[in-house]
Amino acid sequence: MSTPPTRTPRSGRRTAVASIERGAESRDERKARTRRALLDTALDALRDESFTSLSLREVAKGAGIVPTAFYRHFPDMDSLGIALVDESIGSLHELLRDARANAESDAHLIRGSLRILVDHVDAHERHFRFLARERFGGSAILRKAIGLEVRMFATELAVDLARVPEIGAWPSRDIQLLADLIVTLIVATIEDLVEADDADAVAAAVEAAATQMRMVLLGVGAWHPVTPRR
Amino acid sequence: MSTPPTRTPRSGRRTAVASIERGAESRDERKARTRRALLDTALDALRDESFTSLSLREVAKGAGIVPTAFYRHFPDMDSLGIALVDESIGSLHELLRDARANAESDAHLIRGSLRILVDHVDAHERHFRFLARERFGGSAILRKAIGLEVRMFATELAVDLARVPEIGAWPSRDIQLLADLIVTLIVATIEDLVEADDADAVAAAVEAAATQMRMVLLGVGAWHPVTPRR
DNA sequence: AAGTTCAGTGAACATATGTGCACTACAGTG
DNA sequence: CACTGTAGTGCACATATGTTCACTGAACTT
Numbered sequence: 206m207s208t209p210p211t212r213t214p215r216s217g218r219r220t221a222v223a224s225i226e227r228g229a230e231s232r233d234e235r236k237a238r239t240r241r242a243l244l245d246t247a248l249d250a251l252r253d254e255s256f257t258s259l260s261l262r263e264v265a266k267g268a269g270i271v272p273t274a275f276y277r278h279f280p281d282m283d284s285l286g287i288a289l290v291d292e293s294i295g296s297l298h299e300l301l302r303d304a305r306a307n308a309e310s311d312a313h314l315i316r317g318s319l320r321i322l323v324d325h326v327d328a329h330e331r332h333f334r335f336l337a338r339e340r341f342g343g344s345a346i347l348r349k350a351i352g353l354e355v356r357m358f359a360t361e362l363a364v365d366l367a368r369v370p371e372i373g374a375w376p377s378r379d380i381q382l383l384a385d386l387i388v389t390l391i392v393a394t395i396e397d398l399v400e401a402d403d404a405d406a407v408a409a410a411v412e413a414a415a416t417q418m419r420m421v422l423l424g425v426g427a428w429h430p431v432t433p434r435r
Numbered sequence: 436m437s438t439p440p441t442r443t444p445r446s447g448r449r450t451a452v453a454s455i456e457r458g459a460e461s462r463d464e465r466k467a468r469t470r471r472a473l474l475d476t477a478l479d480a481l482r483d484e485s486f487t488s489l490s491l492r493e494v495a496k497g498a499g500i501v502p503t504a505f506y507r508h509f510p511d512m513d514s515l516g517i518a519l520v521d522e523s524i525g526s527l528h529e530l531l532r533d534a535r536a537n538a539e540s541d542a543h544l545i546r547g548s549l550r551i552l553v554d555h556v557d558a559h560e561r562h563f564r565f566l567a568r569e570r571f572g573g574s575a576i577l578r579k580a581i582g583l584e585v586r587m588f589a590t591e592l593a594v595d596l597a598r599v600p601e602i603g604a605w606p607s608r609d610i611q612l613l614a615d616l617i618v619t620l621i622v623a624t625i626e627d628l629v630e631a632d633d634a635d636a637v638a639a640a641v642e643a644a645a646t647q648m649r650m651v652l653l654g655v656g657a658w659h660p661v662t663p664r665r
Numbered sequence: 666a667a668g669t670t671c672a673g674t675g676a677a678c679a680t681a682t683g684t685g686c687a688c689t690a691c692a693g694t695g
Numbered sequence: 696c697a698c699t700g701t702a703g704t705g706c707a708c709a710t711a712t713g714t715t716c717a718c719t720g721a722a723c724t725t
Contacts, residue, residue, distance in 0.1 A: 232692050236702070255573030258488035262682060273684075274703045281683095341567045341626055343485030352630070379646065386647040389623045390616070396571055400582070416609065417616040424654030462722050466672065492712060503714075504673045511713095 240278050242268035244292070247285060248331040256286055257343035286339075286347050293332035294354045300325045301361060308365075315418050319411050322391065326398045334399040337392070359388040372425065383425065390417060470508050472498035474522070477515060478561040486516055487573035516569075516577050523562035524584045530555040531591060538595075545648050549641050552621065556628045564629040567622070589618040601655065613655065620647060 230238070246267030250259055261282055265272045279285045303325070304318045311317035326333045339347045340355070363384035366372050372380060397410040460468070476497030480489055491512055495502045509515045533555070534548045541547035556563045569577045570585070593614035596602050602610060627640040 230692095232700095232702080235692090239702080251573075253573065253575070254487045255485040257485045258573060260682060261684090270702085271704055272682090273686090273705085276684085277702055337571045338573065341570075341630070342572065343481075343483065343488060343568065345483070348630070382643055382646045383650065385643060386620070386650060389619060389647075393619045393623075400571070400578070413612055413615060416612045417619075420613065420616060420654040420658060421651060422654070423657040424650040424652070427653040427657050428650060460722095462670090462672080465722090469672080490712060491714095500672085501674055502712090503675085503716090506714085507672050 236278075239268055239270060239274075243270075243275070243278055243285065244289060247289060248335060251335050251338065252331070255342050256282075256339050256347060283344070283346050286344060287350060289332075289335055290339075290347060290350045290354065293329075293336045294351075294358075296325065296329040296332045297336070297354070297358055298361075301358065305365060315415055315422070319394075319415055319418075322394065322414075323398065323407065323411060326395055330399060333395050337396045337399055340392075355388065355392070359384045362388060375428070379428070386421060387418075390414065390421065466508075469498055469500060469504075472500075473505070473508055473515065474519060477519060478565060481565050481568065482561070485572050486512075486569050486577060513574070513576050516574060517580060519562075519565055520569075520577060520580045520584065523559075523566045524581075524588075526555065526559040526562045527566070527584070527588055528591075531588065535595060545645055545652070549624075549645055549648075552624065553628065553637065553641060556625055560629060563625050567626045567629055570622075585618065585622070589614045592618060605658070609658070616651060617648075620644065620651065 243264050246264045247259060250263060250267065259282065261275050262272045264282075264285070265275045279288070300322065303321050307317045307321055308314055336351060340351045342348060360381070363377075363381045366380055366384055366387075367377070372383070375383075394410060394414040397413075398407060401407045401410055473494050476494045477489060480493060480497065489512065491505050492502045494512075494515070495505045509518070530552065533551050537547045537551055538544055566581060570581045572578060590611065593607075593611045596614055597607070597610050602613070605613075624640060624644040627643075628637060631637045631640055
């Protein structure tokens with residue numbers, strides 16, 4: 206009821222984003238809040254430009270702080286980029302986790318997985334777009350960071366694949382390559398999805414991915430357990 | 436032997452790139468030369484940054500002309516970008532042409548094609564890197580232009596595939612999707628190749644691509660001519 | 666020989682950028 | 696309560712950017 210001990214209902218000074226009608230907030234909460242605002246601004250701006258052309262002043266302004274205050278959160282723009290990679294990769298792993306859970310129940314494995322993919326891309330569109338855009342983008346640091354994570358993602362998938370009876374007996378090198386192939390297809394589909402501007406385009410991308418995935422999996426059935434070494 | 440009618444062995448004014456020890460040159464030749472210098476500078480700069488962060492002044496300086504002279508060649512940076520896309524796509528079609536010629540003679544279709552791919556990427560590294568980097572880059576104009584061309588490339592491949600006995604009878608939609616799948620794999624390989632920094636990395640990328648291509652083509656053998664509609 | 670065309674110049678502009686510095690206000694703490 | 700740590704401010708600077716304008720000189724056209 207009564208106003209909490211810490212008053213200042215509306216401070217005389219507009220204090221960045223936090224000022225948007227928040228009465229009491231701890232110091233850490235406010236810091237986290239502007240940090241989020243910086244990341245969000247960057248994520249939004251990266252819809253129309255690439256990371257190397259994104260300026261410190263631009264994100265600072267978008268977050269409602271003065272340029273120099275940026276340094277209270279990140280030593281430089283590259284660090285901001287790395288933070289975005291971390292967040293985005295989180296979405297990726299979450300995706301795989303859901304797909305794994307689904308694979309054990311759903312009879313239509315491909316369609317079910319694709320549905321999950323679409324849902325995730327939809328829910329974290331900015332992050333996935335960021336990944337697609339910067340995977341081979343101009344920043345060497347981000348390229349390296351994303352490349353590493355995508356490779357880890359593929360390895361994670363390879364472990365899952367090894368549990369499939371038909372595949373389990375393959376040489377691990379082949380399993381990894383199959384996982385890489387599937388990841389390539391998934392990434393390509395993600396790129397199509399973030400680029401899709403209407404529902405039809407999404408549906409088309411899904412249809413294409415489903416058919417192509419089926420083609421690949423048919424290849425799996427015919428694959429010789431022993432790699433034809435030369 | 437004797438100096439040609441048009442003299443001016445070394446003009447009193449250093450005229451941009453053309454001044455690098457070229458005695459006689461027609462006006463058009465000189466213009467073409469600086470245009471080339473602009474494109475080359477851009478191509479080189481795009482190794483370390485993305486197109487949206489590439490500045491007009493930067494390419495002008497690299498080409499040895501004053502910023503304002505840039506407008507004598509392109510109305511804006513986007514036009515320069517489109518010109519780069521055109522050039523790069525040229526390399527792509529050249530690649531397919533060579534691969535086609537090879538396919539009719541070489542018994543090892545996959546390895547032969549990959550060898551050609553590697554050679555082309557090596558010969559036109561800057562162009563292929565540009566394509567990979569801007570395919571999903573920050574510039575909407577370039578994204579659209581490249582996307583269109585890649586789709587045309589896939590369609591061209593589909594026509595070739597339709598001539599393969601096992602595939603010819605498929606519904607055209609499936610042939611197109613197979614072509615798209617193969618193009619996805621090719622593009623992914625190109626991305627790996629331009630990212631590869633030593634010979635080992637190149638060899639690994641080729642090995643991976645060869646195996647994956649074999650997996651896909653095995654799927655082709657098992658594919659039912661009629662698309663399993665739902 | 667005189668005239669035209671046009672790639673390239675150089676100065677100027679308004680605006681954007683990264684970063685250093687001294688500061689202020691307020692949440693957290695003894 | 697006074698004290699301190701720190702997110703955010705405001706100013707300043709050197710530098711980079713796109714674009715305008717009037718210009719120059721040499722290749723071409725007549």
